[in-house]
Amino acid sequence: xxxxxxxxxxxxxxxxxxxxxxxxxxxxxxxxxxxxxxxxxxxxxxxxxxxxxxxxxxxxxxxxxxxxxxxxxxxxxxxxxxxxxxxxxxxxxxxxxxxxxxxxxxxxxxxxxxxxxxxxx
Amino acid sequence: xxxxxxxxxxxxxxxxxxxxxxxxxxxxxxxxxxxxxxxxxxxxxxxxxxxxxxxxxxxxxxxxxxxxxxxxxxxxxxxxxxxxxxxxxxxxxxxxxxxxxxxxxxxxx
Numbered sequence: 001x002x003x004x005x006x007x008x009x010x011x012x013x014x015x016x017x018x019x020x021x022x023x024x025x026x027x028x029x030x031x032x033x034x035x036x037x038x039x040x041x042x043x044x045x046x047x048x049x050x051x052x053x054x055x056x057x058x059x060x061x062x063x064x065x066x067x068x069x070x071x072x073x074x075x076x077x078x079x080x081x082x083x084x085x086x087x088x089x090x091x092x093x094x095x096x097x098x099x100x101x102x103x104x105x106x107x108x109x110x111x112x113x114x115x116x117x118x119x120x121x
Numbered sequence: 122x123x124x125x126x127x128x129x130x131x132x133x134x135x136x137x138x139x140x141x142x143x144x145x146x147x148x149x150x151x152x153x154x155x156x157x158x159x160x161x162x163x164x165x166x167x168x169x170x171x172x173x174x175x176x177x178x179x180x181x182x183x184x185x186x187x188x189x190x191x192x193x194x195x196x197x198x199x200x201x202x203x204x205x206x207x208x209x210x211x212x213x214x215x216x217x218x219x220x221x222x223x224x225x226x227x228x229x230x
Contacts, residue, residue: 105152
Protein backbone atom coordinates (compact mmCIF):
# COMPACT_ATOMS: atom_id res chain seq x y z
CA UNK A 1 0.00 0.00 0.00
CA UNK A 2 1.40 3.34 -1.06
CA UNK A 3 1.56 5.86 1.75
CA UNK A 4 2.64 9.49 1.71
CA UNK A 5 3.39 11.62 4.76
CA UNK A 6 4.02 15.36 4.73
CA UNK A 7 6.20 17.01 7.34
CA UNK A 8 7.52 20.46 8.06
CA UNK A 9 6.96 23.61 10.10
CA UNK A 10 3.35 24.54 10.73
CA UNK A 11 4.14 28.22 11.08
CA UNK A 12 6.17 30.36 8.70
CA UNK A 13 6.79 34.09 8.90
CA UNK A 14 5.85 36.38 6.02
CA UNK A 15 8.60 36.80 3.40
CA UNK A 16 10.32 33.61 4.53
CA UNK A 17 10.51 30.26 2.79
CA UNK A 18 8.04 27.44 3.39
CA UNK A 19 9.70 24.02 3.33
CA UNK A 20 7.90 20.69 3.36
CA UNK A 21 8.91 17.10 2.77
CA UNK A 22 6.85 14.16 1.60
CA UNK A 23 8.07 10.74 2.68
CA UNK A 24 6.83 7.89 0.51
CA UNK A 25 6.49 4.31 1.71
CA UNK A 26 5.24 1.20 -0.04
CA UNK A 27 6.56 2.35 -3.40
CA UNK A 28 9.99 3.34 -4.67
CA UNK A 29 10.16 6.71 -6.38
CA UNK A 30 12.62 5.24 -8.87
CA UNK A 31 9.96 2.84 -10.14
CA UNK A 32 8.34 5.70 -11.99
CA UNK A 33 5.37 8.06 -11.81
CA UNK A 34 5.40 11.75 -11.18
CA UNK A 35 4.73 13.11 -7.70
CA UNK A 36 3.05 16.37 -6.87
CA UNK A 37 2.15 19.03 -4.35
CA UNK A 38 -1.38 20.39 -4.04
CA UNK A 39 -2.67 22.92 -1.54
CA UNK A 40 -6.03 23.97 -0.18
CA UNK A 41 -6.56 27.34 1.43
CA UNK A 42 -8.98 27.36 4.39
CA UNK A 43 -12.50 26.81 3.15
CA UNK A 44 -11.38 26.86 -0.48
CA UNK A 45 -10.77 24.46 -3.33
CA UNK A 46 -7.75 22.51 -4.47
CA UNK A 47 -4.78 24.13 -6.20
CA UNK A 48 -1.99 22.21 -7.87
CA UNK A 49 1.47 23.64 -7.19
CA UNK A 50 3.90 21.49 -9.10
CA UNK A 51 5.15 17.98 -9.85
CA UNK A 52 8.43 16.07 -10.09
CA UNK A 53 9.75 12.85 -11.60
CA UNK A 54 12.40 10.78 -9.82
CA UNK A 55 14.99 11.99 -12.33
CA UNK A 56 14.39 15.54 -11.17
CA UNK A 57 12.22 16.72 -14.04
CA UNK A 58 9.77 19.29 -12.74
CA UNK A 59 6.88 21.41 -13.88
CA UNK A 60 5.07 24.10 -11.94
CA UNK A 61 1.93 26.17 -11.96
CA UNK A 62 2.80 29.28 -13.95
CA UNK A 63 1.69 31.82 -11.37
CA UNK A 64 3.83 30.17 -8.66
CA UNK A 65 6.82 29.21 -10.78
CA UNK A 66 9.01 32.09 -9.68
CA UNK A 67 8.68 31.08 -6.00
CA UNK A 68 8.51 27.27 -6.13
CA UNK A 69 11.20 24.63 -6.09
CA UNK A 70 10.43 20.94 -5.90
CA UNK A 71 13.26 18.47 -5.44
CA UNK A 72 13.64 14.73 -4.93
CA UNK A 73 15.89 12.57 -2.75
CA UNK A 74 15.65 9.01 -4.03
CA UNK A 75 18.02 7.71 -1.32
CA UNK A 76 15.42 8.69 1.28
CA UNK A 77 12.45 8.01 -1.01
CA UNK A 78 11.08 11.47 -0.49
CA UNK A 79 10.49 14.72 -2.31
CA UNK A 80 10.31 18.27 -1.07
CA UNK A 81 8.64 21.60 -1.65
CA UNK A 82 10.09 25.05 -1.13
CA UNK A 83 7.95 28.14 -1.55
CA UNK A 84 9.72 31.44 -1.09
CA UNK A 85 8.55 34.91 -0.12
CA UNK A 86 5.38 33.62 1.46
CA UNK A 87 2.43 35.79 2.40
CA UNK A 88 -0.81 35.15 4.25
CA UNK A 89 -2.28 34.01 0.93
CA UNK A 90 -0.01 30.95 1.11
CA UNK A 91 -1.69 29.75 4.30
CA UNK A 92 -3.14 26.39 3.38
CA UNK A 93 -3.17 22.68 3.94
CA UNK A 94 -0.45 21.24 1.74
CA UNK A 95 -0.84 17.76 0.30
CA UNK A 96 1.59 15.56 -1.54
CA UNK A 97 0.25 12.98 -3.97
CA UNK A 98 1.20 10.42 -6.60
CA UNK A 99 0.34 11.21 -10.19
CA UNK A 100 -1.16 8.62 -12.53
CA UNK A 101 -1.64 8.96 -16.24
CA UNK A 102 -4.27 7.41 -18.52
CA UNK A 103 -4.96 8.21 -22.17
CA UNK A 104 -2.61 11.15 -21.84
CA UNK A 105 -4.56 12.61 -18.95
CA UNK A 106 -3.18 13.02 -15.44
CA UNK A 107 -4.75 12.62 -12.01
CA UNK A 108 -3.71 11.78 -8.44
CA UNK A 109 -4.42 8.37 -6.95
CA UNK A 110 -2.68 8.44 -3.57
CA UNK A 111 -2.59 11.45 -1.27
CA UNK A 112 -0.88 12.28 1.98
CA UNK A 113 -2.98 13.32 4.97
CA UNK A 114 -1.97 16.94 4.49
CA UNK A 115 -0.22 19.44 6.73
CA UNK A 116 -1.46 22.89 7.67
CA UNK A 117 0.99 25.71 7.13
CA UNK A 118 0.10 29.09 8.54
CA UNK A 119 1.91 32.23 7.41
CA UNK A 120 1.96 34.71 10.24
CA UNK A 121 4.39 36.86 12.16
CA UNK B 122 -7.66 29.18 -18.71
CA UNK B 123 -9.94 26.19 -18.51
CA UNK B 124 -12.74 26.42 -15.92
CA UNK B 125 -14.76 23.65 -14.29
CA UNK B 126 -18.08 24.63 -12.72
CA UNK B 127 -19.88 22.60 -10.08
CA UNK B 128 -23.03 23.33 -8.09
CA UNK B 129 -22.11 24.50 -4.58
CA UNK B 130 -24.37 21.99 -2.90
CA UNK B 131 -26.51 18.93 -3.45
CA UNK B 132 -28.89 17.48 -0.88
CA UNK B 133 -30.14 13.93 -0.99
CA UNK B 134 -32.08 11.58 1.26
CA UNK B 135 -30.52 8.30 2.34
CA UNK B 136 -31.11 5.55 -0.17
CA UNK B 137 -31.70 7.99 -3.00
CA UNK B 138 -29.39 8.96 -5.88
CA UNK B 139 -27.11 12.00 -5.89
CA UNK B 140 -25.90 13.46 -9.15
CA UNK B 141 -23.09 16.01 -9.16
CA UNK B 142 -22.38 17.91 -12.36
CA UNK B 143 -19.11 19.31 -13.59
CA UNK B 144 -19.35 21.70 -16.50
CA UNK B 145 -16.55 22.69 -18.83
CA UNK B 146 -15.99 23.65 -22.44
CA UNK B 147 -16.08 20.41 -24.48
CA UNK B 148 -15.33 18.47 -21.31
CA UNK B 149 -16.55 15.36 -23.13
CA UNK B 150 -13.23 15.42 -24.99
CA UNK B 151 -11.29 15.20 -21.75
CA UNK B 152 -10.78 12.57 -19.09
CA UNK B 153 -12.54 13.58 -15.87
CA UNK B 154 -11.58 12.44 -12.41
CA UNK B 155 -13.51 12.81 -9.16
CA UNK B 156 -12.33 13.16 -5.57
CA UNK B 157 -14.25 12.85 -2.31
CA UNK B 158 -13.06 14.93 0.63
CA UNK B 159 -14.52 14.53 4.08
CA UNK B 160 -13.95 17.24 6.72
CA UNK B 161 -10.39 17.33 7.94
CA UNK B 162 -9.29 14.58 5.58
CA UNK B 163 -7.33 14.33 2.37
CA UNK B 164 -9.10 13.92 -0.95
CA UNK B 165 -9.79 10.36 -2.04
CA UNK B 166 -10.04 9.37 -5.69
CA UNK B 167 -13.48 7.85 -6.31
CA UNK B 168 -13.67 7.90 -10.12
CA UNK B 169 -10.89 8.22 -12.70
CA UNK B 170 -11.02 8.56 -16.48
CA UNK B 171 -14.71 9.45 -16.57
CA UNK B 172 -16.05 6.18 -15.21
CA UNK B 173 -13.22 4.07 -13.81
CA UNK B 174 -13.49 3.02 -10.19
CA UNK B 175 -10.35 2.58 -8.07
CA UNK B 176 -9.97 -0.52 -5.97
CA UNK B 177 -11.96 -0.26 -2.76
CA UNK B 178 -14.48 2.27 -4.04
CA UNK B 179 -18.07 0.99 -3.86
CA UNK B 180 -19.95 0.30 -7.07
CA UNK B 181 -22.45 2.91 -5.91
CA UNK B 182 -20.04 5.52 -7.28
CA UNK B 183 -20.15 5.92 -11.04
CA UNK B 184 -19.29 8.58 -13.57
CA UNK B 185 -20.18 9.71 -17.06
CA UNK B 186 -18.95 12.40 -19.40
CA UNK B 187 -20.38 13.85 -22.57
CA UNK B 188 -20.62 17.16 -24.33
CA UNK B 189 -20.14 19.97 -21.87
CA UNK B 190 -20.97 18.11 -18.67
CA UNK B 191 -19.46 15.31 -16.64
CA UNK B 192 -21.50 13.71 -13.88
CA UNK B 193 -20.65 11.80 -10.73
CA UNK B 194 -23.54 9.61 -9.61
CA UNK B 195 -23.82 8.19 -6.12
CA UNK B 196 -26.49 5.51 -5.88
CA UNK B 197 -28.17 4.37 -2.67
CA UNK B 198 -26.65 7.26 -0.78
CA UNK B 199 -25.42 6.62 2.75
CA UNK B 200 -24.70 9.00 5.60
CA UNK B 201 -21.00 8.31 5.11
CA UNK B 202 -21.12 9.78 1.61
CA UNK B 203 -21.58 13.27 3.03
CA UNK B 204 -18.51 15.16 1.82
CA UNK B 205 -17.17 17.66 -0.66
CA UNK B 206 -16.67 16.33 -4.17
CA UNK B 207 -14.27 17.80 -6.72
CA UNK B 208 -13.93 17.08 -10.41
CA UNK B 209 -10.57 17.46 -12.11
CA UNK B 210 -9.15 17.44 -15.62
CA UNK B 211 -5.72 17.76 -17.14
CA UNK B 212 -5.36 20.66 -19.52
CA UNK B 213 -1.92 21.01 -21.07
CA UNK B 214 -2.88 24.38 -22.54
CA UNK B 215 -3.78 25.82 -19.16
CA UNK B 216 -1.30 27.70 -17.03
CA UNK B 217 -2.12 25.38 -14.18
CA UNK B 218 -2.23 22.04 -16.00
CA UNK B 219 -4.36 20.39 -13.32
CA UNK B 220 -7.76 22.06 -13.23
CA UNK B 221 -10.00 21.34 -10.26
CA UNK B 222 -13.69 22.09 -10.10
CA UNK B 223 -15.15 24.49 -7.59
CA UNK B 224 -16.41 21.64 -5.41
CA UNK B 225 -19.85 20.40 -4.38
CA UNK B 226 -20.96 19.80 -0.83
CA UNK B 227 -23.17 16.72 -0.66
CA UNK B 228 -25.51 16.75 2.32
CA UNK B 229 -27.34 13.61 3.33
CA UNK B 230 -30.69 14.63 4.80
